[in-house]
Amino acid sequence: MKLKFMGAARTVTGSKTLCEHENIKFLVDAGLFQGSKENRLRNWNLDFNPKALDFVILTHAHIDHSGLLPKLYREGMRCPIFCTKGTFELCEILLKDSAHLQEEDAAYANKTGHSRHKPALPLYNTQDAENVLTLFKILPRDEWNELGKNLQLRFLRSGHIIGSSFVQLKFLEQDISKIITFSGDIGSGRSQILRAPVAIDETDYLILESTYGDRVQVRVTPEESMQRYLQIVLNRNGVVIIPAFSVGRTQEVLFLINKLMQNKKIPEVPVFVDSPMSSSANYIYLHNKEDHILKIENEQLLSPIAPPSYHETKSVEESKRISKQSGPMIIVTASGMITGGRVMHHLKDRLPHPENGILFVGYQAEETKGRLILDGIQTIRIHHQEIPIKADIFNIDGLSAHGDYLDILEWLGKLKKEPKLIILNHGENRSLKHLKLLIENEYHFNVTIAEPGGEITTLVTSQSPSVTSDRSHISP
Numbered sequence: 001m002k003l004k005f006m007g008a009a010r011t012v013t014g015s016k017t018l019c020e021h022e023n024i025k026f027l028v029d030a031g032l033f034q035g036s037k038e039n040r041l042r043n044w045n046l047d048f049n050p051k052a053l054d055f056v057i058l059t060h061a062h063i064d065h066s067g068l069l070p071k072l073y074r075e076g077m078r079c080p081i082f083c084t085k086g087t088f089e090l091c092e093i094l095l096k097d098s099a100h101l102q103e104e105d106a107a108y109a110n111k112t113g114h115s116r117h118k119p120a121l122p123l124y125n126t127q128d129a130e131n132v133l134t135l136f137k138i139l140p141r142d143e144w145n146e147l148g149k150n151l152q153l154r155f156l157r158s159g160h161i162i163g164s165s166f167v168q169l170k171f172l173e174q175d176i177s178k179i180i181t182f183s184g185d186i187g188s189g190r191s192q193i194l195r196a197p198v199a200i201d202e203t204d205y206l207i208l209e210s211t212y213g214d215r216v217q218v219r220v221t222p223e224e225s226m227q228r229y230l231q232i233v234l235n236r237n238g239v240v241i242i243p244a245f246s247v248g249r250t251q252e253v254l255f256l257i258n259k260l261m262q263n264k265k266i267p268e269v270p271v272f273v274d275s276p277m278s279s280s281a282n283y284i285y286l287h288n289k290e291d292h293i294l295k296i297e298n299e300q301l302l303s304p305i306a307p308p309s310y311h312e313t314k315s316v317e318e319s320k321r322i323s324k325q326s327g328p329m330i331i332v333t334a335s336g337m338i339t340g341g342r343v344m345h346h347l348k349d350r351l352p353h354p355e356n357g358i359l360f361v362g363y364q365a366e367e368t369k370g371r372l373i374l375d376g377i378q379t380i381r382i383h384h385q386e387i388p389i390k391a392d393i394f395n396i397d398g399l400s401a402h403g404d405y406l407d408i409l410e411w412l413g414k415l416k417k418e419p420k421l422i423i424l425n426h427g428e429n430r431s432l433k434h435l436k437l438l439i440e441n442e443y444h445f446n447v448t449i450a451e452p453g454g455e456i457t458t459l460v461t462s463q464s465p466s467v468t469s470d471r472s473h474i475s476p
């Protein structure tokens with residue numbers, strides 16, 4: 001099998017690996033590049049032919065793993081997309097939302113003339129998203145599914161979000177049966193909501209995510225930090241803004257707030273979920289029971305994560321209204337890294353006032369507004385205005401949906417047989433280098449780092465696998 005790393009190589013975004021086995025061509029994940037403009041431009045120029053694909057396999061629904069699918073449909077892809085039930089349900093809301101954002105961006109560019117293209121077009125539209133959803137094929141977890149001659153696929157729970165799975169492929173190569181595993185994103189196993197990732201016994205090749213390859217999350221419960229931070233702000237009648245990813249983090253945060261309120265550890269103030277996508281994701285989370293450990297009381301589906309004073313804001317007008325209301329209250333809103341969305345007007349209104357607090361609960365990528373605020377800048381530009389940062393800035397580490405390097409080392413320790421090669425992806429440079437060293441020192445496994453556009457073939461099984469790199473399409 002030949003692998004080519006088309007994204008999430010030396011970065012955490014745009015996950016996609018092009019695979020070829022006996023003339024069968026397929027992608028594992030089809031993620032959107034997010035973040036900087038330079039990154040986003042990479043979504044426009046596909047360096048492979050989507051019409052030539054035989055199928056796509058998804059590890060999970062997050063947009064950096066699935067968000068390119070509508071674009072591939074637009075470019076003529078009509079092959080099946082294999083995933084789990086939870087992944088399909090989340091993709092239904094995530095892909096439509098992503099299309100909506102693309103349309104809004106294009107409309108904004110046309111209104112302001114901020115585009116070299118006249119008229120500016122969206123990367124894809126809602127129709128493309130709806131069309132590509134018809135190609136999805138749900139497969140069960142834990143069993144091998146035939147994909148073609150000498151090629152089988154198995155999904156195993158990876159504990160990162162609802163539906164998320166390790167993707168395992170079993171194939172014959174020169175009469176030798178081999179297994180390759182794509183970790184996708186791996187859960188920490190310490191979620192208050194999700195079941196832990198399953199152990200894998202055996203794999204010849206492992207494509208391993210490295211997001212937290214250089215960091216360890218605090219092992220004290222996030223509940224204690226959350227209680228302390230919320231008390232500080234709510235006791236002085238401030239407003240707590242929690243920027244959180246709609247899928248995964250929002251549910252973990254709501255669970256903790258609910259628990260703290262039920263146990264009378266923090267005052268019962270209004271809690272707003274100000275993101276239609278987060279609200280939809282709440283329902284999908286709770287009804288996918290095979291992935292979570294929550295107890296639903298009195299058939300009230302949302303009971304485990306809906307605090308007593310829980311509100312979902314529907315319209316943008318309603319959202320703007322609560323951003324003018326006085327505290328105490330808690331607003332959980334998107335986007336998690338402050339790259340756009342309703343969180344922007346909340347921050348604009350709340351950041352200049354010292355009684356308020358911003359509580360970060362997730363990974364903040366380089367160059368995002370989230371990272372800048374966390375790093376302590378004094379003012380931030382929002383909607384063309386310089387906003388002073390007077391509110392308290394808090395950060396809770398332990399809530400990440402990703403395992404840190406200790407979790408990953410522990411998970412690797414469960415392998416019963418040494419893999420031939422581990423290929424690290426989905427990490428920034430420091431994480432990748434650090435995780436490589438750790439795995440080499442701890443287990444003496446053969447480890448390499450996926451390069452953008454680099455190729456690896458499983459036919460070479462000696463100590464030095466064939467690794468080529470082509471970084472020519474990457475801007476410096």
Ligand SMILES: [Zn+2]
Nearest residue numbers: 060062160185
């Ligand atoms: Zn993810």
